[in-house]
Amino acid sequence: MDERFDFHEIETRWQQRWDEKETFRAREDSTRPKFYCLVMFPYPSGRIHMGHVRNYTIGDLLSRFHRMRGANVLHPMGWDAFGLPAENAALERKILPSTWTYDNIAYMRSQLKRLGLSYDWEREVTTCDPAYYRWNQWIFLKMYERGLAYRKLSYVNWCPSCETVLANEQVESGQCWRCASEVAQKELPGWFLRISDYAEELLADCGRLADGWPRRVLTMQENWIGKSVGAELHFPVIDSDAAIRVFTTRPDTLWGATFMSLAPEHPLIRELVAGTPQEQEVLAFCDQLLRQNKIERTAVGAEKRGMPIGRAARNPVTQQPMPIWVANFVLMEYGTGAVMAVPAHDQRDFEFARAYGLPIQVVIQPLDRRLAPQTMTEAYTDAGTLVESPPFNGRRNLEAMEDLITYLQAQGIGRRTISYRLRDWGISRQRYWGTPIPIIFCDRCGAVPVPESELPVVLPLDLPFDFSSKSPLSQSPAFYETSCPRCQAPARRETDTMDTFFDSSWYFHRYTSPGETTRPFDPGRANYWLAVDQYIGGIEHAILHLLYSRFFHKVLRDLGMVNVDEPYDRLLTQGMVIKDGAKMAKSKGNVVDPESLIARYGADTVRLFMLFAAPPERDLEWSEQGVEGAYRFLQRIWRFAAIHLDSLRGLDRRKVPLDDLDAEGRDVKQTIHRTIKRVTHDIERRYRFNTAISAVMELLNKLLLYAPEPKSRPAERALLREGLETLLLLLAPIAPHLAAELWERLGHTALLADEAWPSFEPAYTTTDEIELVVQVNGKVRSRLSVPTDSEEEEVRQLALTDEKVRRWTDGKAVRKVIVVPNRLVNVVVA
RNA sequence: GCGAAGGUGGCGGAACUGGUAGACGCGCUGGACUUAGGAUCCAGUGGGGUAACCCAUGGGGGUUCAACUCCCCCCCUUCGCACCA
Numbered sequence: 001m002d003e004r005f006d007f008h009e010i011e012t013r014w015q016q017r018w019d020e021k022e023t024f025r026a027r028e029d030s031t032r033p034k035f036y037c038l039v040m041f042p043y044p045s046g047r048i049h050m051g052h053v054r055n056y057t058i059g060d061l062l063s064r065f066h067r068m069r070g071a072n073v074l075h076p077m078g079w080d081a082f083g084l085p086a087e088n089a090a091l092e093r094k095i096l097p098s099t100w101t102y103d104n105i106a107y108m109r110s111q112l113k114r115l116g117l118s119y120d121w122e123r124e125v126t127t128c129d130p131a132y133y134r135w136n137q138w139i140f141l142k143m144y145e146r147g148l149a150y151r152k153l154s155y156v157n158w159c160p161s162c163e164t165v166l167a168n169e170q171v172e173s174g175q176c177w178r179c180a181s182e183v184a185q186k187e188l189p190g191w192f193l194r195i196s197d198y199a200e201e202l203l204a205d206c207g208r209l210a211d212g213w214p215r216r217v218l219t220m221q222e223n224w225i226g227k228s229v230g231a232e233l234h235f236p237v238i239d240s241d242a243a244i245r246v247f248t249t250r251p252d253t254l255w256g257a258t259f260m261s262l263a264p265e266h267p268l269i270r271e272l273v274a275g276t277p278q279e280q281e282v283l284a285f286c287d288q289l290l291r292q293n294k295i296e297r298t299a300v301g302a303e304k305r306g307m308p309i310g311r312a313a314r315n316p317v318t319q320q321p322m323p324i325w326v327a328n329f330v331l332m333e334y335g336t337g338a339v340m341a342v343p344a345h346d347q348r349d350f351e352f353a354r355a356y357g358l359p360i361q362v363v364i365q366p367l368d369r370r371l372a373p374q375t376m377t378e379a380y381t382d383a384g385t386l387v388e389s390p391p392f393n394g395r396r397n398l399e400a401m402e403d404l405i406t407y408l409q410a411q412g413i414g415r416r417t418i419s420y421r422l423r424d425w426g427i428s429r430q431r432y433w434g435t436p437i438p439i440i441f442c443d444r445c446g447a448v449p450v451p452e453s454e455l456p457v458v459l460p461l462d463l464p465f466d467f468s469s470k471s472p473l474s475q476s477p478a479f480y481e482t483s484c485p486r487c488q489a490p491a492r493r494e495t496d497t498m499d500t501f502f503d504s505s506w507y508f509h510r511y512t513s514p515g516e517t518t519r520p521f522d523p524g525r526a527n528y529w530l531a532v533d534q535y536i537g538g539i540e541h542a543i544l545h546l547l548y549s550r551f552f553h554k555v556l557r558d559l560g561m562v563n564v565d566e567p568y569d570r571l572l573t574q575g576m577v578i579k580d581g582a583k584m585a586k587s588k589g590n591v592v593d594p595e596s597l598i599a600r601y602g603a604d605t606v607r608l609f610m611l612f613a614a615p616p617e618r619d620l621e622w623s624e625q626g627v628e629g630a631y632r633f634l635q636r637i638w639r640f641a642a643i644h645l646d647s648l649r650g651l652d653r654r655k656v657p658l659d660d661l662d663a664e665g666r667d668v669k670q671t672i673h674r675t676i677k678r679v680t681h682d683i684e685r686r687y688r689f690n691t692a693i694s695a696v697m698e699l700l701n702k703l704l705l706y707a708p709e710p711k712s713r714p715a716e717r718a719l720l721r722e723g724l725e726t727l728l729l730l731l732a733p734i735a736p737h738l739a740a741e742l743w744e745r746l747g748h749t750a751l752l753a754d755e756a757w758p759s760f761e762p763a764y765t766t767t768d769e770i771e772l773v774v775q776v777n778g779k780v781r782s783r784l785s786v787p788t789d790s791e792e793e794e795v796r797q798l799a800l801t802d803e804k805v806r807r808w809t810d811g812k813a814v815r816k817v818i819v820v821p822n823r824l825v826n827v828v829v830a
Numbered sequence: 831g832c833g834a835a836g837g838u839g840g841c842g843g844a845a846c847u848g849g850u851a852g853a854c855g856c857g858c859u860g861g862a863c864u865u866a867g868g869a870u871c872c873a874g875u876g877g878g879g880u881a882a883c884c885c886a887u888g889g890g891g892g893u894u895c896a897a898c899u900c901c902c903c904c905c906c907u908u909c910g911c912a913c914c915a
Contacts, residue, residue, distance in 0.1 A: 328913095639870090817895090826896060
């Protein structure tokens with residue numbers, strides 16, 4: 001056997017072998033416990049990067065581990081293949097987005113295969129394939145039927161230079177991520193999904209995920225959903241039939257509401273100023289605010305700006321007129337886009353009132369002092385006693401809250417309500433490379449859904465698009481010209497496509513039955529595999545993707561297609577791969593390409609390093625020397641095996657006499673079993689792969705020390721065989737190629753991947769003798785070697801009579817002796 | 831401002847429910863083998879001190895026989911959210 005292992009040859013061979021034997025094909029089997037291991041599928045940008053390698057190595061470790069533990073594992077892979085970069089590439093390289101995408105997929109698939117990942121490639125899913133996205137359209141139509149998808153006019157992020165709508169995440173500090181133009185707010189019609197209908201359940205179920213999800217992801221989701229309990233109140237507008245609806249969490253301050261603040265987008269503004277002398281001025285002001293960068297406009301420290309629109313509403317309890325203002329800090333998308341301003345008890349309203357000389361009315365007095373509007377320097381937002389609020393004067397505001405709302409409700413002023421920060425999800429994109437929204441606009445019938453039988457609405461692939469400007473599909477009559485499904489009149493297709501987060505919201509359902517041609521997936525098979533037992537991916541998806549897909553899952557459940565409430569039981573958010581203290585990025589020039597690394601060290605080394613360098617959820621600092629170290633470890637295993645293979649072949653580790661081992665041999669035996677215990681626990685319970693690997697390293701060190709040369713006695717050889725086999729079994733999920741190769745060379749005909757995970761004998765995990773630390777006043781002064789589980793009294797006497805201990809205790813009164821069994825003795829002296 | 835996570839050798843990181851701080855790896859130092867070594871093997875490696883010992887887990891208090899671990903205050907780093915009515 002060669003002194004060095006040829007990883008290239010070995011890895012290629014084992015990858016082929018797994019492929020040929022269909023080792024990782026997943027089939028439903030109700031007799032075995034299932035384990036669905038999901039990793040976030042990549043966007044096919046061209047090449048895999050270190051973040052992918054880390055994500056997929058962790059997923060592979062867990063998949064292979066649970067396979068060996070006896071689980072029926074589903075470990076699939078696919079491609080999040082729609083998205084704007086394909087259009088940019090088309091523009092730059094003059095190739096079709098589809099060509100670019102599929103070329104990238106082919107290349108990246110080969111890269112993943114070279115990592116030796118245990119995917120069931122038969123279940124591969126590609127979102128830009130009509131066989132996939134037709135079911136996007138189908139799901140959209142089901143949502144439409146149920147009123148969960150609707151079209152509305154709203155303000156969106158608009159890039160004037162690209163002439164397109166941008167998603168919030170594509171706006172970087174107020175600028176277009178592509179051309180760095182200032183992003184404006186523009187009113188545009190678009191399709192929305194009513195995720196807000198599920199806000200309460202999405203929030204409540206965060207509690208059920210607490211065991212398997214990182215706390216911070218749940219907190220982020222809870223904050224994002226942002227539940228507030230309060231009331232919706234109605235303020236009649238003077239000299240008008242209109243009323244302004246307001247959401248407030250502080251209905252107790254209603255008697256102190258002295259003016260109204262409206263968001264510049266608020267539709268009532270236009271209505272109320274129409275025909276008034278100040279109409280032009282007010283509209284110009286609104287326009288100016290809307291043109292302003294929204295981040296700046298609504299930033300915390302931003303100056304309060306506003307303008308009275310010249311109309312007033314009436315406070316429904318005090319009957320006082322409340323001038324209506326436009327205010328820059330009021331957000332149209334939260335609550336109702338209108339705020340009842342209570343300057344005495346809300347800091348923002350206070351600042352606004354001071355800036356424009358508006359009246360301040362105190363209605364809650366603190367218990368320890370008396371507020372006066374003239375002397376206040378900030379709003380009083382704490383609890384207190386209600387004043388100037390006739391029916392409730394003298395009562396404590398918090399205690400009166402419920403009665404107060406009931407009163408307002410009885411008066412027809414408002415009602416109890418809950419408001420969420422979560423907004424409905426706008427999915428329309430004026431882009432080409434995405435799923436066409438299956439709607440047809442007819443002059444007579446309005447928006448008409450494409451009949452199910454006509455799905456998919458196919459995205460044309462071969463048109464000479466100019467992707468530089470507005471909505472390519474809207475430039476293509478061949479695409480949009482159609483007839484109304486209802487009345488047959490000439491009609492026009494929706495030319496917007498879906499946000500790509502739509503695609504990724506249910507891909508893991510599709511994996512369970514990817515070949516389905518009559519429905520998105522087979523509910524029977526989906527219910528066998530779901531929920532996902534372990535999801536692994538980057539923290540950057542903490543809100544968007546993870547919230548959207550939870551929402552989709554609940555909708556699919558309500559459609560009767562799945563029967564669990566939550567899609568992911570456990571979530572592991574892996575840290576970033578960083579170099580020189582910064583995230584790897586082309587712009588920073590600190591990118592390490594996984595491919596060249598695999599070429600130089602092999603996949604096993606790369607995988608080992610990724611798992612060893614840091615615990616999975618923490619950022620991983622890239623280290624070339626660390627990779628070298630991982631490589632050396634694998635080489636040492638190879639050399640150790642090379643020395644012993646001949647003398648170990650043919651033995652059976654399970655049928656060997658181990659009784660006649662010397663002390664050193666027994667110690668090795670104990671190390672083997674303790675290592676199994678530690679590694680199993682570290683992987684299964686603690687998700688600490690770095691310490692699992694360090695335990696395996698310690699085992700190798702022990703074996704090398706025990707047998708630098710081949711052993712001759714049968715018992716010793718049997719022990720060595722047990723040690724080496726255990727090493728390989730434990731290493732199988734980490735460095736699968738090397739482990740499989742040596743396993744075979746040991747004479748096994750069955751694949752290592754099909755082998756059962758080793759179990760440990762509890763009897764062997766404890767040693768006969770242990771080292772007991774003896775402290776005097778908490779400082780280590782001596783060490784005793786005593787039999788395991790020695791009697792406390794015995795240990796106590798041994799410690800007290802120990803020579804080194806007596807040096808510290810002689811002449812002093814022993815006040816106390818603490819004995820921690822099998823750990824230490826602490827002698828406390830005066 | 832609010833929320834979350836984290837601060838341990840020269841570096842990445844260990845220390846499970848309070849019980850030997852620094853496992854494992856990298857790096858470094860010395861040695862062996864060698865024509866050579868960036869290969870491999872052996873030994874050493876938190877700081878101070880000749881030594882006995884002393885000091886060390888961001889800083890300061892506290893609880894305890896015993897604190898990286900628990901409690902209080904403060905500092906720093908990273909990440910979310912950020913005028914949410």
